[in-house]
Every structure is written in structure tokens, then in C-alpha cells.
Amino acid sequence: MAQITLRNLAHSYQPNPGSEADYALKELNHVWEDGGAYALLGASGCGKSTLLNIISGLLRPSHGRILFGDTDVTDAPTAARNIAQVFQFPVVYDTMTVRENLAFPLRNRGMDAGYIKARVDQIAAMIGMEAELSHKARGLTADAKQKISLGRGMVREDVNAILFDEPLTVIDPHMKFELRTQLKSLHREFGHTMIYVTHDQTEALTFADKVVVMHDGRVLQMGTPEELFERPAHTFVGYFIGSPGMNLFDAEISGSRAVIGGVEVALGASYGPMTGRTQIGIRPEFCGLDRDVGLPFRVRRIEDVGRHRIIRGEVMGAPVNITAPEGTEIAADATRILFAPEKINVYADGWRVAPLGEGR
Ligand code: ADP
Numbered sequence: 003m004a005q006i007t008l009r010n011l012a013h014s015y016q017p018n019p020g021s022e023a024d025y026a027l028k029e030l031n032h033v034w035e036d037g038g039a040y041a042l043l044g045a046s047g048c049g050k051s052t053l054l055n056i057i058s059g060l061l062r063p064s065h066g067r068i069l070f071g072d073t074d075v076t077d078a079p080t081a082a083r084n085i086a087q088v089f090q091f092p093v094v095y096d097t098m099t100v101r102e103n104l105a106f107p108l109r110n111r112g113m114d115a116g117y118i119k120a121r122v123d124q125i126a127a128m129i130g131m132e133a134e135l136s137h138k139a140r141g142l143t144a145d146a147k148q149k150i151s152l153g154r155g156m157v158r159e160d161v162n163a164i165l166f167d168e169p170l171t172v173i174d175p176h177m178k179f180e181l182r183t184q185l186k187s188l189h190r191e192f193g194h195t196m197i198y199v200t201h202d203q204t205e206a207l208t209f210a211d212k213v214v215v216m217h218d219g220r221v222l223q224m225g226t227p228e229e230l231f232e233r234p235a236h237t238f239v240g241y242f243i244g245s246p247g248m249n250l251f252d253a254e255i256s257g258s259r260a261v262i263g264g265v266e267v268a269l270g271a272s273y274g275p276m277t278g279r280t281q282i283g284i285r286p287e288f289c290g291l292d293r294d295v296g297l298p299f300r301v302r303r304i305e306d307v308g309r310h311r312i313i314r315g316e317v318m319g320a321p322v323n324i325t326a327p328e329g330t331e332i333a334a335d336a337t338r339i340l341f342a343p344e345k346i347n348v349y350a351d352g353w354r355v356a357p358l359g360e361g362r
């Protein structure tokens with residue numbers, strides 16, 4: 003196993019890329035620590051599969067280097083990288099039995115028969131297919147075939163990393179949770195570096211210790227679920243993570259005050275001078291209603307979702323959400339919105355600005 007380093011990596015599918023827009027992956031530097039459980043999260047088309055295929059060697063990057071430990075593998079073929087990859091749709095040998103499919107990567111490596119049998123039995127138990135081991139893969143459902151693909155990705159213990167590219171797309175919803183739990187326990191047991199690609203924030207936040215958020219060919223932030231919630235590095239992360247996402251307001255920032263449409267809002271920290279478009283971000287969980295103080299708020303509609311209520315409304319014509327515990331009464335004369343000052347983040351041109359003194 004090894005730490006994976008991406009150095010000045012960029013990729014364009016065009017033969018002669020000109021501007022940045024021609025790059026599916028803009029230049030990035032990134033380190034995947036050995037043994038980490040990562041999720042790579044972003045909307046469809048943001049470059050997740052491109053990045054994964056570059057790591058596994060299916061794709062050669064237009065620029066930059068890939069290192070496994072201290073070894074440069076940029077020009078090494080897929081087989082030499084010792085990586086297991088599971089794709090969105092099943093890749094199985096139809097004429098082989100389930101057992102033969104699962105054993106395939108081990109047979110290829112010349113492992114002994116006793117070990118192969120024991121290991122395949124163990125993996126079959128994880129994916130819940132012990133009863134079907136002697137069945138031919140042909141004729142199984144897409145769902146069962148994808149479980150075989152997952153099992154085959156996990157069967158080798160000696161891989162540098164396991165890459166999962168939206169592997170649960172064709173899996174039955176109730177089985178998804180089960181398999182995700184199995185992947186987590188596999189990670190705990192064997193400590194492989196795992197990178198799990200998904201566009202679903204719940205999947206990402208439940209699987210991973212660290213989530214890497216991508217948008218439009220760029221890595222915007224890598225952080226724990228808590229960091230992404232408390233301190234989104236970019237307004238997109240604030241908006242993409244959470245449901246509903248972070249509220250954003252254009253604001254003038256000076257010291258520990260923000261001014262929004264002429265109304266002053268206290269910040270939880272002090273800020274130095276900044277340039278560009280300045281905004282504050284506050285999550286719906288840290289907003290409340292008031293009668294007298296705060297920005298003018300107009301309630302549009304109230305939704306009851308499980309254990310909380312979402313109050314959807316607007317501030318100066320822009321949509322804003324508040325979440326409150328279930329059963330919260332909303333007074334008719336509550337026409338102001340208040341923010342918890344210490345939960346406010348400040349952004350300049352989309353990027354979070356650290357308050358004075360942070361990190362010291
Ligand atoms: P994701 O996996 O996040 O959905 P992809 O990495 O598949 O995103 O795609 C990133 C961008 O690169 C998209 O704009 C997509 O259309 C483009 N792209 C992906 N594969 C190819 C390809 N083989 N040839 C040309 N463009 C591609």
C-alpha cells in the first residue's frame with residue numbers, strides 16, 4: 003500500500019487544449035494518505051471518473067505526475083499499479099460461476115487453492131452471495147452481478163488502493179446501506195486506501211473519513227464531514243453539502259461587522275481588508291426568527307421533514323431557509339431573521355476568508 007500523490011495534474015480530452023475551459027480536470031495538487039477512506043463527491047460531469055481513471059492508469063494525464071509512495075507511476079500500465087477498480091455497471095464473466103468470478107483476480111496472481119477458497123467464502127459472505135456461489139453469472143440480475151463486481155474489487159488483500167466509481171447505482175436501495183456498511187468494515191479490517199466516487203452527499207458523508215468535493219474540474223475542499231459543514235472552503239461546498247444548503251448574502255465586511263442591504267449584522271470574528279465580491283454564509287441550522295431584530299424575513303412556506311421543519315422564505319427578494327426542531331411554532335409577527343454570529347463564514351469571490359487569528 004502507498005500514499006498517492008497527484009502533482010500539477012491536469013487533463014484535457016482535446017488534442018490541443020487552449021483555455022482552461024478545455025480541461026476536464028484543471029491543474030491540481032493532492033495527496034491521498036495511505037489507508038484513508040475517501041469519498042470523491044461532486045455533480046455529474048465535474049471530473050470524478052476522469053480523476054479516478056488517471057489514478058488507476060486507464061487514462062494518461064495531459065500534464066503532471068502521479069506518485070505511489072516515492073515511485074513515479076505516470077507512465078506505468080494499469081496492471082503494474084496494483085489497483086482494484088469497481089465501475090458503475092457490472093463487469094462479470096457470464097460463462098463463469100460466481101465463485102470463479104470472485105476467484106479470478108487471485109488465480110491470476112497464482113495464489114494457492116486453499117487460500118483462494120477461504121478468501122472467496124469470506125467475500126461471498128460480505129456481499130451476501132454464499133448461496134449462489136455455484137451459479138453461473140449469466141442469468142443473474144444486474145444487482146447480483148454488481149455485487150460480484152464489488153466482491154472482485156475487494157478480494158485481493160495486496161492492492162495499493164481500491165477505487166469505486168459510483169458502484170451502488172444499480173443496487174437495490176435497501177441493499178445500498180448494507181453494502182456501504184460492509185465496505186466500511188472492510189476498510190477497518192484491512193486498511194486499504196479507498197476512494198469512493200459518488201454524487202450523493204449522504205453516501206459520501208457516511209462512507210468516508212475525508213470527503214473531497216469537486217466542482218467543474220477542480221477540487222474545492224478536502225475535509226471531514228464536520229469541516230465541510232462548519233467551514234466550507236467555497237460557497238459551492240456550502241451550497242452542495244447540507245439540505246438545504248448554506249444561505250448566502252452579498253455583504254460589505256468591515257472588522258467584525260457585515261452590512262447587508264443597509265442592515266448591520268454582527269460577525270463572530272474580525273476580518274482584515276478583502277477585495278472582490280464579498281458574501282457571508284450561514285447554514286439554515288444556525289438561523290432563527292425574531293420579532294424585532296435582524297434582517298427582514300418573509301415566510302413563504304413551511305415543510306415538515308422528519309425531525310425538523312424547514313422554513314422557506316426570502317430576505318430582500320432572495321430565497322433563504324431556516325431549519326427548526328419539529329413542533330416549533332412560527333409566530334405570525336416573526337418577521338426578522340437572526341444568525342448565530344460564531345457560525346457565520348465570510349467569502350471573497352467564492353472562497354472562504356479566514357478571520358484574523360484563525361489557526362493560531
Ligand atoms: P463525472 O465522473 O464527475 O461525471 P467525468 O470525469 O466523466 O465526470 O467527465 C468530466 C468531463 O469530461 C465532462 O465534461 C465529460 O463530458 C468529459 N469527458 C469524459 N469522458 C470523456 C471522453 N472520453 N472524451 C471526451 N470528453 C469526455
Ligand code: MG
Nearest residue numbers: 050051052167
Ligand atoms: Mg463518472
